[in-house]
Amino acid sequence: MATRRLTFVTGNANKLMETKYILSQGIPIEIDSQDLDIPELQGTTQEVAIAKSRRAAELLGRACITEDTALCYEAFGGLPGPYIKHFMKNIGHEGLNNLLVGFPTKDAYALCTFAYSAGPGAEPILFEGRTDGTIVPARGPPTFGWDAVFQPKGFDKTYAEMTKEDKNVISHRYRALDKLKAYLSTLPT
Numbered sequence: 001m002a003t004r005r006l007t008f009v010t011g012n013a014n015k016l017m018e019t020k021y022i023l024s025q026g027i028p029i030e031i032d033s034q035d036l037d038i039p040e041l042q043g044t045t046q047e048v049a050i051a052k053s054r055r056a057a058e059l060l061g062r063a064c065i066t067e068d069t070a071l072c073y074e075a076f077g078g079l080p081g082p083y084i085k086h087f088m089k090n091i092g093h094e095g096l097n098n099l100l101v102g103f104p105t106k107d108a109y110a111l112c113t114f115a116y117s118a119g120p121g122a123e124p125i126l127f128e129g130r131t132d133g134t135i136v137p138a139r140g141p142p143t144f145g146w147d148a149v150f151q152p153k154g155f156d157k158t159y160a161e162m163t164k165e166d167k168n169v170i171s172h173r174y175r176a177l178d179k180l181k182a183y184l185s186t187l188p189t
């Protein structure tokens with residue numbers, strides 16, 4: 001099978017590393033990356049993902065993938081959702097826990113939305129992956145975003161405490177990429 005080449009438009013080195021790792025387990029693919037400055041609109045995760053993908057393909061002038069990650073609190077009807085980046089940056093791990101003081105549930109889910117665009121003007125196709133969990137006081141290395149405060153359901157470790165092999169077979173990103181992989185294998189290389 002010929003090796004597929006695809007550009008991932010992202011400025012996030014950790015996302016890129018995990019994506020390369022997960023995709024390389026399944027199909028012959030080479031991912032390169034472009035860090036383009038793309039404004040992220042307000043809206044649902046799907047609306048944010050579609051707008052980002054459209055713009056990325058226009059700027060790049062060819063097929064690409066983009067990814068949006070949301071962290072959704074059950075107590076807040078799914079917020080912070082796609083705005084988690086700004087919450088994380090401004091209030092950190094402790095703040096992400098403190099937000100939930102007084103609320104009956106600390107349940108949350110991580111939602112990953114990959115968007116594939118075949119090129120400028122093409123309608124983006126979305127691939128979503130969700131992992132359910134709970135928000136806990138930070139444990140594990142603070143290497144990647146909110147990994148240290150997210151404990152997936154059925155595990156006694158946070159994402160940050162897991163090995164990359166363990167996180168990358170249950171994560172929101174893995175679940176979305178599994179669907180993207182199946183779609184890519186239906187396309188000609």
Ligand SMILES: O=c1[nH]c(=O)c2ncn([C@@H]3O[C@H](COP(=O)(O)OP(=O)(O)OP(=O)(O)O)[C@@H](O)[C@H]3O)c2[nH]1
Nearest residue numbers: 009010011012067068069084085088144145146147
């Ligand atoms: O602990 C984490 N485990 C993960 O698995 C994960 N995936 C994303 N994130 C963080 O959540 C926000 C998403 O915002 P986001 O989707 O706009 O990403 P970004 O702006 O960093 O990159 P990009 O938009 O250029 O691709 C950013 O703060 C990311 O660092 C994660 N944190």
Ligand SMILES: [Mg+2]
Nearest residue numbers: 011040068085
């Ligand atoms: Mg972003």
